[in-house]
Amino acid sequence: MVDELFALHEASLIASWRLLAAADPAAAVVDDVGAVTMTHPHPALCNALLRSPAGLGRIRRLYGGRHHAVWVRDPYPALDAALAAAGYRRDERTVPMVLDLRQEPAADSTAEVVQVDPAGVAEHSGVGRAMLAGVPHAYGHATAGWESWAVTVLTGAVANVSFVGTRAEFRRRGLARAVVARALRDARGRGATHATLQSTAEAVGLYRGLGFRDAGAWQEWVAGGAVSAWGGP
Secondary structure (H helix, E strand, O other), X not given: XXXXXXXXXXXXXXXXXXXXXXXXXXXXXXXXXXXEEEEOOOHHHOEEEEOOOOHHHHHHHHHOOOOOEXXXXXXXXXXXXXXXHOOEXXXXXXXXXXXXXXXXOOOOOOOOEEEEOHHHHHHHOOOOHHHOOOOOOEEEEEEOOOOEEEEEEEEOOEEEEEEEEEOHHHOOOOHHHHHHHHHHHHHHHOOOOEEEEEEOHHHHHHHHHOOOEEOOOEEEEEEOOOOOOOOOO
């Protein structure tokens, strides 16, 4: 079952990358047997999913010295060894999660949540409006005063949730839960049968409380002394 959930999550993630790339003529997604790569003017969206050691050569040629992150399903010793030998180091580890939306998702009345421009979510996330401006099938939600926010990208019948954030002074008040709950209900209303996301270890409890199930783990790797450009999608 975990493998099935992970496959659903991975397919939705790749589809969301394609939609993000569709909004920028300088962005592209290439999917082959060795890797899936996304190039984008914003370094936080220069990511690759490594499927086999043979795919690492294309990744290195594609990005060169540009900041990028390589994602590997964890554990995967052969890919870990190839990345370490090539000078990459472990960075963030996230938990892919999946929710079945064929049943009504939990409601939450903690705060007033409204629909917003996804570009506004990008701005409040500190990455600039352009990252989400004009992305097809993207929907933003936020509390009325922009204390907390999230974006869903509808990839067929699966809603990919990302850009979940809360201003520091408003954390631990249930606002992110309220925003995501509203986003899920709206996604279901648009025909989504499932939702996926990837969570930090700290936020797993929040999403489990909304009904999400763990689907494995992603280990992100970055080159040399690089640091994450942004902890987003």
